Amino acid sequence: MLLVRAALGSVAVVALVGACGADSGTSGAGEPAAIASVQVSVTPTPASTAGPGATSAPVVTPTRSRSPKTSVATTKEVVELRVIPFKKKTVTDDSLAKGERTIRTAGVDGTRRLVYRVTYVNGVQTGRRLVRQEVAKEPRSQVTAVGTKVEEPEQSGGCDPNYSGCVPIASDVDCSGGSGNGPEYVDGPIDVVGSDIYRLDADDDGIACE
Template identity: 50%
Template sequence: MSFVLMCCAGGTILGALAGDPDPVRTGTAADEQPAPAIAATAQPAPGESTADSVGGEPAPAESTGPSDTTLSPTSAPSPVVQKRTVVEKKPVRHGSRTVKDSSMAEGKRVVRTRGVDGVRTLTYQVTVIDGVQTEKELLDSAVTRKPVTEVVAEGTKPASRCDPNYTPCVPIASDVDCAGGSGDGPAYVTGPVKVIGADIYDLDRDNDGYGCD
């Protein structure tokens, strides 16, 4: 059984089933050489690497410049700044004053008013950065307790030159005799004098309480 096919080149190809000779190409189509096969190269999808035409290994990626993975330097933490109010107390030294007292024996000294130190209060503003004091500013200074001046009395009364065993005054000496008598002194007294203590100079010879009478 024979059939006729229309070729795209415009000729006819005659063929036979089993037992028929091979069909013969007629016309210009039989004279044409078959076109060489062209292998299509698949284009890589976006994001995929291309394969090497020989080994099938992916081609190395081209360098596009400095690495984008460079880390930025870590910024230092901000310093901790604190401001505090500090109060300090300092002593204020008391003064001293001396007064003359004629009722006291010359050379004697007595404290009449005891001195007391005062107190000065100082207020500061202190700046502390990261636990370290960097500034100290004085805000106020005031005497919160006044000092008390010490008063010392100094005697001006001349020391007594009279023996306390007699009155009126009998001079103090190694020996005292009645004036106009036979005694040889070195000191003399004109009587009468009253003996109010011990008759150390033996002026009261008759023991009536009076000497040189």
């Protein structure tokens, strides 16, 4: 007797061998027959190459799943220093001549410290936010003095020592009643005791404004 059992993808063959009256290594009839078991693996053949009536096994193509790229975000604080320009002030000074200028206090710039929080994703900056600021160095104003003093012109006065009496000291002196245009005039006669700087002695006799 032969029993054949088939399964998808494999065939199991079980053979029951027995013969009534067989005496080769057996003790007699009625004893259990020897069992021979054989496992046979069968690989399904595609319909295109197998014979008629053959079935095709489904072909499974493996797919590789690609995991999404992981983003790495980091933050750090960045410090910047900025210049605070100094201011300028002007004051008047009556000890300086009018219009004269001089720097009394030199100006000095200050410094401002700013702290930013910067965000990076995969090494690329994506955000920047100011978190605090402070004055690291105060600026110093520049002070300039401007003079307001007015110089008084020298006044004419006194007597010129080149003449007797009192001939005023001036840019020019002429004899009264003459053709001169001054600005100062004198009445004669006047003795010339030095140099006739105003040319009052027309005939050079030593007596001016005769």
